[in-house]
Amino acid sequence: MSKSKTHVFFVLYRNELEKLWVRRMRALIIALLVIVVGGTFIAYRNYQASQGQVQNGIAQIKSQIAQERSQLAHMHNGKTKKLLEEELRGNQSALRQMEQNPPNPGTVFVRQQLSSLQSSVKHTPSSQLGTTLQQIAIARYQLVHGITIYHPSDHGGYRIVGQIFGGTTMLLLGLVALGLTGDRMSSEIEGGTVGSLLLHAPWRRFVYLAKLGAALTVTWTFMAVLAVGFFLMATAVMGTGNPMNPHAVGLRLKMAGGEISVPVQTFHLLPQWSYDLATFGLALLVMGTFVAIFLALSMVTRSTVFSLIVGAVLVISNILGHALGPIAIANPAMFLPLMQVWTGQEAFDYQMVVPLSAAIIVLLIWTAVALIAGLWTARRLDV
């Protein structure tokens, strides 16, 4: 590429950024605020609900303790009284623990859990052995990192970032990317500005690639700002949470007898902060594919309306999940929450085992096809 062509590409890229920013600035800021505030609010409501459950649990135990004390006051010595006293002591101990470790229900005491798992491993059927060994590994990891009490539904800044980019919020981000990209070429063609553009920059492929670059930049920047926004909001409302909470990823799952099985020792453990980064990286990759697809749709259809409708249907097809049958594996929308493929959650949700490498290959194929179709159409465009 000669120097002048490089110059032209970067100028085109800069121009596209300017156009995209001026045109979508307000919508992006509104979307950012709505998603961050709305998402944090939902998470906070869950957090509050869990706290409420704890309070209810505490109130129940207190009421039970009061009842038992009342019963004991009217009891004479005997076996029944001893049993009741033992039960009262147990309830008082549980009350103390719950009051010491509020907010989340289902609090797991890791040492107890580990000992329970280790004692049960001998009697575990082979089909569930992998899951049990995975839980043992997680418990050991937690103890090594000083985590003796664990809240499976822990809330906070770290956890929410992983949840956003590894969950169904990715559908929302897919729609945001569609709004940013779905009319990049078609609006130029429909508005007649593509003629002026090509008059001053008669490098059609550069024009296309500059639009792709600008759309990627804005989409990825939006995601980064979203991550920071969620972290700050969630931290302000619920605290940071534990950055060392473990997540098992890379499970080499298998289908056996129509069910998913977890083979022995086939996973990695990532601490929360590392899990967040990995989730964010995978989300960037997925969104890159979708931006390429949306731009190609805009170029090939030359219609903003058609491009937006097809793009939206594609994103929403994620919820069809396994209803698509074996072809679901070719649907890029299946991999919108790509981290769920790595954790194995998607396999359990959709009863379909897809390794992360296969998902990435599918996404790369879609990206390549979108790029080739878009560039080929751009080259042959008559305006």
Add this chain to the structure above:
Amino acid sequence: MNMSNVMIDVCDVSKRYGSVTAVNHITFTVNRGEICGFLGPNGAGKTTTLRMLLGLVRPSSGHISIQGVNVASNAPKALNSVGAIIEESRFYPYLTGEQNLRQVLRLRGLAVSPEALTSRLSEVGLGTAGRRKVKGYSLGMRQRLALALAMLQDPEILVLDEPMNGLDPAAMRDFRLHLLRLAESGVTILLSSHILSEVEQLATRFVFINQGQVVGIEDRRQGTGEKTYVRVLESDQIGPWFEAQEMVAERLADGAFLVSLAALQAVPELVRDMVAAGFNVIEVRPHQENLELQYLERMAHPPEVLDHVQV
């Protein structure tokens, strides 16, 4: 004509859209420093031809070169020194005039300082309107902005498709004078317009196109003296005199004659002979056919329409 003078060479170019032939084997050239009028009715194929010339539409056959460079195979180089206004100049409505201009200035590698932007916008009479979004511009303002863009980098060739659309009479006059100045400085201009009176005042050469085909080319600079307009006081007597002199002369409705001469140099001799024969010569000038009449004739209009056009 020396080939190095040919700035635009359209050679046997066709464009088909499915079964529809928009442009059918057209051939013409535009020479250096020339203002060439490109005329034809709506749907004749003018805009398609100009868009092919600007690399926006690919020809189905034939080739177009600008300064010897094939547009289809090397558009960036061929269009490097071309400025253009294409029909219905479109801009990004959500950007201001300045932002639209800045985008193109960047692409052309020109200065984008606020002073440079203001200066260029002031040149076309937009001034402070440059800070407004283009969606609020009138058609005339858009055309002025289009002109500012077309004039960037002092182009050697200007391709203008209906550039006067939406301009008020004063702006149209400014625009005409501007184009004449450019042509004097050597800029080659290919101009398509429906305003024949404006084109007539500007162009020295005309390419007529109808139904996708070139139906005539006229060069007004080639003063061969073939037809000379002659008016004398004794209009009834001079007809026989021309016959006696074995000259071909056609009597017009106003009593004047169109005399066919072999060359421009024969005009002074004719005047001397007429004076010597005792005629009172009132007016002698090279004859140029009315552009409107030429246009209508070439577009195959019926005689009753042509009768209403003054020569």
